Amino acid sequence: GESVGLHLPTLSVQEGDNSIINCAYSNSASDYFIWYKQESGKGPQFIIDIRSNMDKRQGQRVTVLLNKTVKHLSLQIAATQPGDSAVYFCAQGGNNRLAFGKGNQVVVIP
Amino acid sequence: EAGVAQSPRYKIIEKRQSVAFWCNPISGHATLYWYQQILGQGPKLLIQFQNNGVVDDSQLPKDRFSAERLKGVDSTLKIQPAKLEDSAVYLCASSWQGATEQYFGPGTRLTVT
Numbered sequence: 579g580e581s582v583g584l585h586l587p588t589l590s591v592q593e594g595d596n597s598i599i600n601c602a603y604s605n606s607a608s609d610y611f612i613w614y615k616q617e618s619g620k621g622p623q624f625i626i627d628i629r630s631n632m633d634k635r636q637g638q639r640v641t642v643l644l645n646k647t648v649k650h651l652s653l654q655i656a657a658t659q660p661g662d663s664a665v666y667f668c669a670q671g672g673n674n675r676l677a678f679g680k681g682n683q684v685v686v687i688p
Numbered sequence: 689e690a691g692v693a694q695s696p697r698y699k700i701i702e703k704r705q706s707v708a709f710w711c712n713p714i715s716g717h718a719t720l721y722w723y724q725q726i727l728g729q730g731p732k733l734l735i736q737f738q739n740n741g742v743v744d745d746s747q748l749p750k751d752r753f754s755a756e757r758l759k760g761v762d763s764t765l766k767i768q769p770a771k772l773e774d775s776a777v778y779l780c781a782s783s784w785q786g787a788t789e790q791y792f793g794p795g796t797r798l799t800v801t
Contacts, residue, residue, distance in 0.1 A: 620795075
């Protein structure tokens with residue numbers, strides 16, 4: 579079955595610094611990968627996705643890197659802001675079905 | 689555009705009681721999902737609808753959980769009877785047909801005592 583996991587449970591980062599959140603996955607047959615952000619009391623919010631035939635994709639202040647050789651996914655947040663404090667999930671998908679890993683808490687220190 | 693709506697936001701019931709959750713997806717989204725999110729974990733798919741048909745319910749505990757989307761728009765998820773381990777947030781999501789991005793509602797936090 580599919581298995582998606584995160585290396586670090588909590589990341590504390592100083593405001594203005596860059597954040598890196600890592601994720602390991604087991605299903606190499608996934609078509610795409612997505613990062614979601616979940617704030618307290620809210621549903622997950624889409625951040626960025628990457629197709630399996632890509633190794634890097636950039637958005638506004640975020641970059642996702644995919645290393646299929648070691649089955650590793652990372653999310654980089656540039657100039658972290660207090661509003662970035664949340665739980666981040668990576669998910670792998672195929673056939674419109676997502677498998678989520680456990681969350682990684684990011685705490686931004688003002 | 690309006691987001692995914694869910695109600696109620698919170699529900700507390702005793703074990704062996706029944707409960708129902710309602711979801712109204714984003715207008716035009718053909719695909720609707722119900723997820724269960726236990727505290728500290730990522731959401732787990734319970735059931736996926738394409739219009740009014742079930743696409744995937746392989747992880748739905750069918751002895752106690754049921755869901756329907758009769759007219760292909762809003763959906764209800766029911767638990768009967770509830771168990772203590774059903775305490776979780778139940779998330780509804782929707783997407784355009786064939787799209788990868790799913791839009792999530794705020795969820796219903798269920799506490800079973």
